[in-house]
Amino acid sequence: MFFRNCSLMLIFVLEEKTQEQVIEVFDLLTEKLGITVFQELFPVILTYNGTEFQFPARLECDENGERRTKLFYCNPNSSWQKGMIEKNHEYIRYVIPKGISLDPYNQADATLLMNHINSEARDSLNGCTPFRLSQLLLNNALHKLLKLQEIPADEVSLKPALLKK
DSSP: OEETTTTEEOOOOOSSSSHHHHHHHHHHHHHHHOHHHHHHHOSEEEEOOOGGGOOHHHHHBOTTSOBOOEEEEOOTTOGGGGHHHHHHHHHHHHHSOTTSOSTTOOHHHHHHHHHHHHTSOOGGGTTOOHHHHHHHHSOTHHHHHTTOOOOOGGGOOOSGGGGOO
16 A cells, blocks of 8 residues: 555555455454544555455445445556556565565565665655655554554665565
8 A cells, every 4th residue: 555645655465365355454454543544544545456456345345334435446557547656666676576476475574674665765755754754644543553663764775685585
């Protein structure tokens, strides 16, 4: 997940690439943050039209049927419609090169990677980091729940050694 206003990226490890796994993440976030905070953080979700997003009603509503978000889809073969997250995917590939399986990585690995990516200063943010900007723009309950923390600039690593398996 990606917040355009601050370039903060969230990474969730799914056991399988299924709708049920995505719903589980949405339900967990809704339960732990509360529906009001979830709605504040995720009023709209833009995604691609993959099989794990094919039942929008269940993603948009919690298990009690209360609307938590609105889901929209990019047009097929239009990655430019979500270009900012595509750039963040490059950061992932600095650490886990294309062609390397993601299977050995767990949520702790993903959180470490996410924290390093979000601690990388960006020219597009006038030298600020996504983490620091997110602390100003987002409800910090998200930071606490997902163990988001800033990595000191001189310790940020976006190389394969970060997640040596």
